[in-house]
Amino acid sequence: MEPLTLEKLLELLKSDDPLVRRDAWLKAGPLGGDALPSLADLAAKADLEISRAANRAMWQIVRYAGAPGRETERQGVVEALGELVVDTRLPVQLRRDVVWMLSEIIADEEIDESIASSLLKDPELQEDVRMALQRVAGPKAVALLKAALNQAEGDFKAALACSLRKCHVAIDDPPCPKLVPQKQTRVKPVGR
Amino acid sequence: MGQRNVDGPRSQRLGRRRFLQTSVLAATASGVGVPEIIPRRAMAWEGQPGANERITVAHIGMGGRGKGLYREMAGLRAAGLCDHVAVCDIDEKRLEEASRLVGPQADVYRDYRYILERKDVDAVVIATPDHWHAVQFVHAAECGKHIYCEKPACCTIEEGKAMVAAARKAKIASQIGSQGRSQPEAYLAHRYLVNGVIGRVYRVDCWHYPSPVDTSHTPDSDPPPELDWDLWLGPLRWRPFNKRYLHGVFRWLLESGGGQIRDRGAHVMSCAMWWMGADGTGPVEVEATGTPPEEGLWDSCVEMNVTYTFKNPDWILTWNQPGEPVPPEERTGQEPGGKIVRPGYGAVYRGERGTMVHWGGDGGTWVEKKVREWVPPPGAKDVYKSPGHFEDWFEGIKTGKKTIMDVEAGVGVAFLCILGNLSYMLGRKLHWDPVKQEIIGDEQARRLMVRPQRHPYHL
Numbered sequence: 289m290e291p292l293t294l295e296k297l298l299e300l301l302k303s304d305d306p307l308v309r310r311d312a313w314l315k316a317g318p319l320g321g322d323a324l325p326s327l328a329d330l331a332a333k334a335d336l337e338i339s340r341a342a343n344r345a346m347w348q349i350v351r352y353a354g355a356p357g358r359e360t361e362r363q364g365v366v367e368a369l370g371e372l373v374v375d376t377r378l379p380v381q382l383r384r385d386v387v388w389m390l391s392e393i394i395a396d397e398e399i400d401e402s403i404a405s406s407l408l409k410d411p412e413l414q415e416d417v418r419m420a421l422q423r424v425a426g427p428k429a430v431a432l433l434k435a436a437l438n439q440a441e442g443d444f445k446a447a448l449a450c451s452l453r454k455c456h457v458a459i460d461d462p463p464c465p466k467l468v469p470q471k472q473t474r475v476k477p478v479g480r
Numbered sequence: 481m482g483q484r485n486v487d488g489p490r491s492q493r494l495g496r497r498r499f500l501q502t503s504v505l506a507a508t509a510s511g512v513g514v515p516e517i518i519p520r521r522a523m524a525w526e527g528q529p530g531a532n533e534r535i536t537v538a539h540i541g542m543g544g545r546g547k548g549l550y551r552e553m554a555g556l557r558a559a560g561l562c563d564h565v566a567v568c569d570i571d572e573k574r575l576e577e578a579s580r581l582v583g584p585q586a587d588v589y590r591d592y593r594y595i596l597e598r599k600d601v602d603a604v605v606i607a608t609p610d611h612w613h614a615v616q617f618v619h620a621a622e623c624g625k626h627i628y629c630e631k632p633a634c635c636t637i638e639e640g641k642a643m644v645a646a647a648r649k650a651k652i653a654s655q656i657g658s659q660g661r662s663q664p665e666a667y668l669a670h671r672y673l674v675n676g677v678i679g680r681v682y683r684v685d686c687w688h689y690p691s692p693v694d695t696s697h698t699p700d701s702d703p704p705p706e707l708d709w710d711l712w713l714g715p716l717r718w719r720p721f722n723k724r725y726l727h728g729v730f731r732w733l734l735e736s737g738g739g740q741i742r743d744r745g746a747h748v749m750s751c752a753m754w755w756m757g758a759d760g761t762g763p764v765e766v767e768a769t770g771t772p773p774e775e776g777l778w779d780s781c782v783e784m785n786v787t788y789t790f791k792n793p794d795w796i797l798t799w800n801q802p803g804e805p806v807p808p809e810e811r812t813g814q815e816p817g818g819k820i821v822r823p824g825y826g827a828v829y830r831g832e833r834g835t836m837v838h839w840g841g842d843g844g845t846w847v848e849k850k851v852r853e854w855v856p857p858p859g860a861k862d863v864y865k866s867p868g869h870f871e872d873w874f875e876g877i878k879t880g881k882k883t884i885m886d887v888e889a890g891v892g893v894a895f896l897c898i899l900g901n902l903s904y905m906l907g908r909k910l911h912w913d914p915v916k917q918e919i920i921g922d923e924q925a926r927r928l929m930v931r932p933q934r935h936p937y938h939l
Contacts, residue, residue, distance in 0.1 A: 306774035314772070317907070336699055337775050344772075344779075351906050354924030381719060388717065391932075392924050416717055419932035447935030454932070466936045467619055469593035471711060475575045479584030 292316070294323045298330060301341045309341040316345035317352025320361050321368035324349060328372050328386075332379055343385065354393040366394050374403055380412045387416040396426025408436040414444060422451040430455050535626075535877060538566035538601045540592040540616055541608035542578035543727050545630060549605050549657075550582060553870055561874060565601060568592045570711040571727070590708060592616055596623040603877060606630060607657075609730040610737050612714050614639030617654075617887070618939050621646035626877045628870070630657040631746035632897055633890035635738065637917060637929035640891035640898075642939045647887045653876035655869065655883045656890025658750035662866035663845035664816035665852065669838055670755045670863045672851045678831030681756060683796045686748045687803030688825040690783050691732055691740050694776030698724045715933035724777040732778035734901060735931075739780025741799055742897040744825050748841035750885065750893045752797055752827060759889045762914030763788035763797070763896070768903035770801075786900035799900060804828075806837050809848055817846045902928055 292315050300312035316323065324346060331342035352358070353365040372378065373386045387407075399421075407417045418436075421429040430452065437448040437459070449459045450466070537553070539546055546569070556562050567578040568589040579588050595601055596619055603626035606616050614634040620627050627647070633656045634640040647654050660666055673681060700720035703709040709721050716735055731737030753759050766788055770781030781801065788797040808823035817840075826839035826846075839846045856862070866872045866884045876883040895917065902925055903910045911920040919925045933939065 310772065310774040336697055340775070340777075351924070355906070355908055356922050384717065384719075392927055415934060419717065419934070422932040423927055423930055443935065450935060450938060451932070464936075466938060467593055467596060467623065468936075469589075469591040469597065471591040471708060473572060473575060473588055473590035475572050475579065475588050475590075477584055477586065477588050478576075478579040 292319065294319055294326060297323065297345065298326060301327075301330060301345065302334070302338055306337065309338065313341050313345035313348055316348045319349060320353065321349070321364035321366075324365065324368040324372060328375070328378060328382060331382055332377075343382070346385070346389065350389045350392060362393050363398075366390065366398055369394075370400060370403070373407070383413060384416045387413060387420050391420035391423045394424060396424055396428045399424070399426075399428050399432070401428070401432060404432050405435065408432065409439075415447065418444075418447055418451050422454055425455045430457060433457075534560060535562040535874060536565050536600055536602045537562050537605060538568070538595045538598070538603075539564065539578070539582075539605045539607070540568045540595065540620075541606060541612075541630075542567050542569040542574050542581075543571070543607070546605070546607035547578065547581060549607050549628070549630075550578075553605075555868075556870055556874065562603075566595050566598070568595055570708040572706040574727075590711065593619065596620055596625065602626060603628070609712070609726070610742065611635050611716050611730070611735060612937075614643050615715050615933065615937055615939060617643050618646040621650040621652050621654075624650055624652065626653045626873075627887075628655045628657065628873055629887075629890070631750070631890060631894070632738065632742045633746075633887060633894040635735070635742075635894075635898065636931045637895060637898060637919075638931070639939065640894055641917065643887050644891055651880075653873060653880070653883060654887040654890075655873035655876065656746075656885045656887060656893075657869070658747050658885050658890065658893060659843055659869035660747050660751050660841040660845040661754050661884045662869035662872060663843070665838070665847045666751060666754075666845045667863065667865045668816065668851055668854075669751070669836065669845075669847040671856065671861070672836060672847070672854055673755050673829065673831075674757075674863055675856065675860050676831075677834070677854060678829065678836055679833035680793075681795060681829050681831045683798070683830040684752045684756070684827050685798045685803065685830070686745070686752070686800060686825070686827040687805045688740050688744050688748065688799070688801050689805075690801050691773075691780055692778070693773040693782060694724050694729075694732065694778045696724060696776065698722060698777065713934065714937040715931075717934055722777055729778070732780050734780050734905065737780065738897060738901050739784070740801055741781070741784060741786065741900050742894070744841070745799055745897045745900070746890075746893055748825055748827055749797065749799065749896050750889075751838065751841045751845065752829075753889065753893055753896075754884075755829075756795065758790065759892055761790065762892060762917070763899070763912055764791050764914065765789040765909060765911055766896075766899040766903050767909040768900045770904040780901070781904060784900070784904065786903065788896060788900075797896070799896075806839070808839055808846075811846075815846075815852060817844065820844070820846045 301309055303309050327342045327346050331339045353361040369386050369390050407413045421433050433448055433452050440448055446462045446465055449462055450464050452459050564582050564586050566587045567582055569575040575588050604620045606629040613629055617627055617629050700722045703721040731743050768786040770784035773782055784801040786799040808820040811819045813819045820839050822840050822844050829836040837848045872884050910925055913920050
């Protein structure tokens with residue numbers, strides 16, 4: 289059996305047959321970081337189910353590359369994801385997915401500080417980036433969360449403080465609001 | 481809205497309790513015996529309702545399962561053992577229905593944290609989608625509430641550890657909703673296995689029918705006006721609303737439900753862990769394969785096989801969709817568990833001298849005839865017989881005794897389900913340290929033990 293090429297994968301993912309699409313994305317893992325830009329493009333532009341299949345192919349590549357002993361593949365995927373996460377032509381929701389993909393496999397020392405700092409100021413992405421850095425939790429990730437805390441305000445500042453506490457950094461202020469109720473119902477109890 | 485100050489009743493109840501304790505202490509100190517008129521079991525330990533006091537319960541999540549749990553507590557209500565003082569749901573239509581069901585004595589809330597603020601609430605029943613369980617459990621424990629929480633206990637390893645730590649710290653009574661352990665035939669199966677009738681059990685094979693596939697091709701849309709999408713998502717990362725996430729069908733997404741293995745696996749494998757005496761232990765290896773849906777939003781396995789390898793003692797547990805279902809036996813309906821109405825899942829226990837089959841594992845748990853008819857010989861070991869899942873929890877609240885499916889047991893079972901899904905997602909075998917409760921030798925898998933949560937809906 290011939291190995292799957294990127295061109296063949298893209299062709300199969302565009303099939304009208306859901307079974308063909310599913311079996312294609314399941315085999316995408318070994319294609320590595322080089323396949324990610326084309327898959328992201330397809331995920332961004334295609335119809336619902338083809339977009340979904342392309343997205344799942346991206347995840348398959350991330351899960352394959354993160355396996356023990358695949359360091360070269362992992363680095364290639366991290367590099368490709370690093371370019372996608374700043375590609376403003378892509379839909380925000382896809383860039384959020386990319387942030388979460390990175391959270392699984394990026395090494396702390398591979399985090400680009402200027403990109404991460406910039407994304408922590410982007411209202412559309414900052415919450416996902418905060419959570420991704422919390423998951424990585426290495427010295428660089430924690431330093432980025434600390435720096436962002438010093439500049440942030442309001443809810444996001446509180447969120448950053450909570451992330452830092454999860455990373456075992458003592459933060460007194462702002463306090464954690466997790467137990468403070470916020471949302472009122474419009475429903476009245478029956479019979480009152 | 482019912483955000484009223486309700487310190488009064490709780491203060492009065494605790495006042496009576498303190499009065500009783502003070503009276504007893506004074507009587508003891510003066511050398512006078514404790515009057516027989518006050519049963520000792522009525523002396524609740526500090527912060528716990530006494531045996532003669534009603535437990536005030538609030539319900540978080542009043543969808544199909546939440547309403548079902550309220551109804552299941554009817555016997556306890558009728559016996560004067562509890563009051564239902566509040567209901568909460570993030571869907572206003574469901575909240576209205578819940579108010580009609582429970583009646584005017586129950587306040588209504590969209591945000592569960594109003595309930596946790598109330599000092600008159602002794603206990604909460606959590607029946608929200610799975611991705612909320614751990615956060616609400618930990619928050620409730622931090623507010624000193626006793627907790628009944630639907631299964632599966634948690635969605636990540638980090639969540640499970642936090643739940644156990646919070647329950648221990650707060651010294652609350654917890655019960656996870658794997659109620660199969662409390663069924664009458666579960667007791668018979670447990671006793672049968674513990675007495676070695678089929679010899680040492682070396683393998684347990686679970687079967688379950690496949691998960692459904694979403695073929696609706698439903699695009700994202702605006703949420704309906706009655707739904708608070710932000711509160712439904714809660715700890716999950718933000719994404720646009722899609723009606724195929726809810727209600728009930730959250731179960732078919734890996735993030736929010738985890739598929740059949742986390743839904744029914746938390747029942748069938750709960751029985752296995754209980755009967756095998758394996759609570760507090762775990763496998764050393766987990767290997768899963770599965771078939772994802774061909775299309776649609778749902779991404780949990782349609783078909784799946786997972787093998788868990790336990791060591792010291794050595795045994796194998798497998799989860800199989802569909803596996804090899806055993807046809808249900810004929811019954812009259814007069815058996816302890818009645819007729820078998822859900823034969824689509826169960827397990828075969830393979831021992832060195834025979835096998836034992838059970839069907840179901842949740843509110844319906846059935847074992848084969850030879851097990852039901854087995855008569856223990858003199859000197860046979862007996863096992864704990866639950867008075868009922870809620871009743872067992874109430875005993876835990878009132879006496880401090882360990883419940884049959886406390887959070888440690890519930891989390892241990894949930895970890896099996898989580899590890900199975902992680903192995904499937906990553907396409908590789910996982911090595912697990914059951915003592916430290918950590919994945920070994922796989923950095924990506926180790927990171928997936930944690931799923932950071934959206935602010936402020938986090939542990």
